[in-house]
Amino acid sequence: MGKKRVYTLARELHMSSKQLITKANKKGIHIKNHMATLDSKQESQVRHAVKASRNSKPANNHKSNNHHGNNRNNQHRVNNHKSNVNKSNQHSHNGNNHNNNHKSNASKFVHRPKSYSNQNGNNNYHRHNNKKRRRWNRRHNRNNNRYSTNQRIRQIHKHNHAPRRKARPLPKTLYYTVGMNAQDIGKILHRAPAEIVKKLIDLGIMVNQNKSLGKDTIELLAVAYHIKAKEKKQVNISDIDKMFKKEINNKKHLVPRPPVITIMGHVDHGKTTLLDYLRHSHVAAHEAGGITQDIGAYQIKEKGKTITFLDTPGHAAFSAMRARGARITDLVVLVVAADDGVMPQTVEAIDHAKAAKTPIIVAINKIDKPGANPKKVTNQLTRYGLIPEKWGGNTIFVNISAKLGTNVKELLDMIILKAEVMELKANPKQNAAGSVIESKLDKGKGPVASVLVQEGTMHIEDPIVVGDTFGRVRTMTNENGKPLKSAGPSTPVEITGLSSVPEAGDRFVVFDHEKDARAAGEQRAEQAQMERRKQDNTVTLSNLFSTMKKNDMKKVNLIIKADVQGSVEAIDSSLKDIKVKGVLVSIVHSGVGAINESDVTLAQATNAIVLGFNVRPTPQAKIQAENYKVDIRLYDVIYDLIDEVKSAMKGKLAPKYKEVVTGDADVRQLYKASAVGTIAGCMVTKGYIGNGTRIHLIRDNKVVYTGKLASLKRFKNDAKEVKQGFECGMTIEDYNDIKVGDVIEAYTMKAIPRK
Numbered sequence: 001m002g003k004k005r006v007y008t009l010a011r012e013l014h015m016s017s018k019q020l021i022t023k024a025n026k027k028g029i030h031i032k033n034h035m036a037t038l039d040s041k042q043e044s045q046v047r048h049a050v051k052a053s054r055n056s057k058p059a060n061n062h063k064s065n066n067h068h069g070n071n072r073n074n075q076h077r078v079n080n081h082k083s084n085v086n087k088s089n090q091h092s093h094n095g096n097n098h099n100n101n102h103k104s105n106a107s108k109f110v111h112r113p114k115s116y117s118n119q120n121g122n123n124n125y126h127r128h129n130n131k132k133r134r135r136w137n138r139r140h141n142r143n144n145n146r147y148s149t150n151q152r153i154r155q156i157h158k159h160n161h162a163p164r165r166k167a168r169p170l171p172k173t174l175y176y177t178v179g180m181n182a183q184d185i186g187k188i189l190h191r192a193p194a195e196i197v198k199k200l201i202d203l204g205i206m207v208n209q210n211k212s213l214g215k216d217t218i219e220l221l222a223v224a225y226h227i228k229a230k231e232k233k234q235v236n237i238s239d240i241d242k243m244f245k246k247e248i249n250n251k252k253h254l255v256p257r258p259p260v261i262t263i264m265g266h267v268d269h270g271k272t273t274l275l276d277y278l279r280h281s282h283v284a285a286h287e288a289g290g291i292t293q294d295i296g297a298y299q300i301k302e303k304g305k306t307i308t309f310l311d312t313p314g315h316a317a318f319s320a321m322r323a324r325g326a327r328i329t330d331l332v333v334l335v336v337a338a339d340d341g342v343m344p345q346t347v348e349a350i351d352h353a354k355a356a357k358t359p360i361i362v363a364i365n366k367i368d369k370p371g372a373n374p375k376k377v378t379n380q381l382t383r384y385g386l387i388p389e390k391w392g393g394n395t396i397f398v399n400i401s402a403k404l405g406t407n408v409k410e411l412l413d414m415i416i417l418k419a420e421v422m423e424l425k426a427n428p429k430q431n432a433a434g435s436v437i438e439s440k441l442d443k444g445k446g447p448v449a450s451v452l453v454q455e456g457t458m459h460i461e462d463p464i465v466v467g468d469t470f471g472r473v474r475t476m477t478n479e480n481g482k483p484l485k486s487a488g489p490s491t492p493v494e495i496t497g498l499s500s501v502p503e504a505g506d507r508f509v510v511f512d513h514e515k516d517a518r519a520a521g522e523q524r525a526e527q528a529q530m531e532r533r534k535q536d537n538t539v540t541l542s543n544l545f546s547t548m549k550k551n552d553m554k555k556v557n558l559i560i561k562a563d564v565q566g567s568v569e570a571i572d573s574s575l576k577d578i579k580v581k582g583v584l585v586s587i588v589h590s591g592v593g594a595i596n597e598s599d600v601t602l603a604q605a606t607n608a609i610v611l612g613f614n615v616r617p618t619p620q621a622k623i624q625a626e627n628y629k630v631d632i633r634l635y636d637v638i639y640d641l642i643d644e645v646k647s648a649m650k651g652k653l654a655p656k657y658k659e660v661v662t663g664d665a666d667v668r669q670l671y672k673a674s675a676v677g678t679i680a681g682c683m684v685t686k687g688y689i690g691n692g693t694r695i696h697l698i699r700d701n702k703v704v705y706t707g708k709l710a711s712l713k714r715f716k717n718d719a720k721e722v723k724q725g726f727e728c729g730m731t732i733e734d735y736n737d738i739k740v741g742d743v744i745e746a747y748t749m750k751a752i753p754r755k
């Protein structure tokens with residue numbers, strides 16, 4: 001007891017241990033280091049010494065510390081800040097203060113230099129110190145000290161509750177356009193965008209200030225503000241198709257444009273070789289497996305005229321474009337190998353081109369081959385309505401060898417001639433509009449789209465809406481990867497800068513302002529989502545009659561696929577024989593083989609129903625048909641097929657199916673068997689239960705499960721049927737959670753003919 005460490009005492013006295021030791025040593029009290037202990041006598045001696053030194057005149061201190069006029073004491077500790085402050089003031093008096101630590105120490109403490117008037121009556125000194133104090137205050141932002149804490153609290157309170165500037169009154173009606181965002185609406189309502197956002201969030205609509213708002217949202221907002229809402233009458237910027245038509249129909253400044261050609265035909269008939277020859281490059285040699293991989297688009301020059309070629313990987317892509325309303329091809333060059341003749345995909349190509357009302361030029365290829373028989377091929381093609389001019393028809397036929405280049409020039413001449421007859425024109429001076437040929441997500445570049453400019457001229461930095469997405473044209477390159485600044489009508493280019501990947505066949509339109517492009521893009525994305533949900537526009541056999549009536553349909557489009565050509569022909573002619581007043585049956589495409597994706601896209605493009613006889617859709621076609629709600633009907637009796645189509649056209653729709661209950665059984669006991677799961681011991685209380693029947697499991701008058709019986713047994717034997725009043729054991733397929741007291745209701749599906 002009574003012993004104290006040096007550093008503890010130093011702290012109590014607000015000084016460093018070193019200072020304390022120096023002072024003590026001066027008074028003859030020997031202290032070794034700051035860890036030394038002092039007894040009570042030593043402690044009181046040290047305290048005395050320190051007190052005495054503090055009571056001595058400042059001049060003394062001054063002297064002791066600052067005789068050299070060069071105090072570089074950077075070591076001030078937190079504990080001795082008081083003496084530091086004093087010291088610094090004293091030093092500054094000396095006009096030579098280098099105490100850099102002062103600032104940091106002072107900022108940690110609230111002590112301010114005190115007035116020295118009590119120490120020195122000198123006016124100058126006083127004024128100097130006041131100046132110093134003001135500087136201190138300024139530097140340390142301590143002017144608040146002029147106020148007491150209470151004063152400051154009152155000030156804050158006053159500030160918070162200061163009467164706000166009165167908000168400007170709301171307009172009586174909110175005149176809006178769809179696609180406005182919270183900022184736009186805030187301006188109209190004289191409210192901060194943040195307030196609008198908050199209001200929307202309160203309404204359960206999560207948005208930010210920049211998000212374009214739909215009609216419903218804006219009207220809801222108006223209701224929340226107790227004001228009316230009225231949509232401003234103006235062109236709906238989201239309606240790309242309308243804009244596209246407007247641009248297309250813009251007849252001002254029309255100038256001739258290059259024709260856009262699609263090369264179509266059966267696999268290996270020489271599409272790529274022809275294109276390759278035209279470009280004098282070697283695309284075919286580089287292609288993986290020799291099969292065309294991408295939709296390429298290329299331009300070539302012949303006799304000073306430009307021709308744009310699209311090389312499609314298949315007819316499905318062509319129809320997919322058409323399905324989205326894109327009419328990008330002016331002419332189809334149908335390549336048919338002279339040694340192979342008309343093949344299924346040749347027919348498919350003809351049907352796709354016809355459905356798109358695109359003229360066809362036939363190129364009979366590989367005439368250099370030994371087995372080539374162009375005449376035979378021409379003959380075959382006449383069956384599909386392609387009759388050469390010299391035989392009295394109006395289709396241009398050219399016999400070529402893509403490999404050797406034989407007659408390729410003639411083919412080009414014919415293309416140019418046909419294009420001239422078609423008077424293809426466009427206005428390069430308007431905003432660009434066109435279609436997507438191909439698109440992908442590139443790791444480095446982001447969404448990339450190959451587009452065909454059909455109208456106007458596209459420029460770098462153009463704000464653009466493509467399908468359901470939007471962006472700014474960041475980069476633009478031609479088919480050889482050369483950067484372009486602008487691209488006129490019929491020019492294929494690859495662009496980047498879109499916010500997401502569009503689809504082949506999507507249309508694009510350039511806008512004047514990015515804001516409008518964004519609003520239109522966002523709105524179209526919303527619309528697309530809604531449409532995907534609805535999908536009620538497609539014709540099915542069951543809605544055929546009502547759709548025909550509703551849309552005043554004069555034609556029923558059908559696609560027929562069958563196992564053998566004989567069946568195709570039989571179905572084809574029988575269907576054409578159906579006579580329903582004012583309605584025509586149109587077979588868009590018929591062929592042998594499974595229902596494939598190409599059939600589904602063609603059906604989608606032409607709003608056709610697919611009829612399959614003894615064939616099934618491929619898994620991909622099935623998925624696609626489900627996605628696009630294309631109606632695929634499968635038959636194994638020709639008569640049924642014809643009859644159903646006839647009935648549907650006459651409004652005698654396909655029968656509806658109805659559940660017919662055959663019997664009920666009460667679950668009385670349960671047995672668990674590891675092999676089969678839960679066996680329900682039942683009593684048939686009504687009707688009969690058939691083996692493998694469809695059932696509803698009913699608990700408390702609610703259907704808890706719908707499925708099928710997995711087994712039905714009487715004692716240990718399988719039963720075909722168990723009648724009312726008999727006991728039986730049942731298991732349900734994929735279901736074990738049966739409970740005593742449940743009712744198993746057996747039913748069948750019965751066709752109910754429609755009236």
Ligand SMILES: Nc1nc2c(ncn2[C@@H]2O[C@H](COP(=O)(O)OP(=O)(O)OP(=O)(O)O)[C@@H](O)[C@H]2O)c(=O)[nH]1
Pocket residue numbers: 265266267268269270271272273274284290291292365366367368369400401402403404
């Ligand atoms: N002898 C001869 N061979 C040709 C001619 N045109 C194409 N070929 C050959 O036929 C094969 C198929 O040609 P491609 O150009 O790849 O056929 P494609 O129609 O583009 O085929 P896909 O891309 O698979 O649809 C290649 O081996 C070509 O060399 C021709 O005029 N004469």
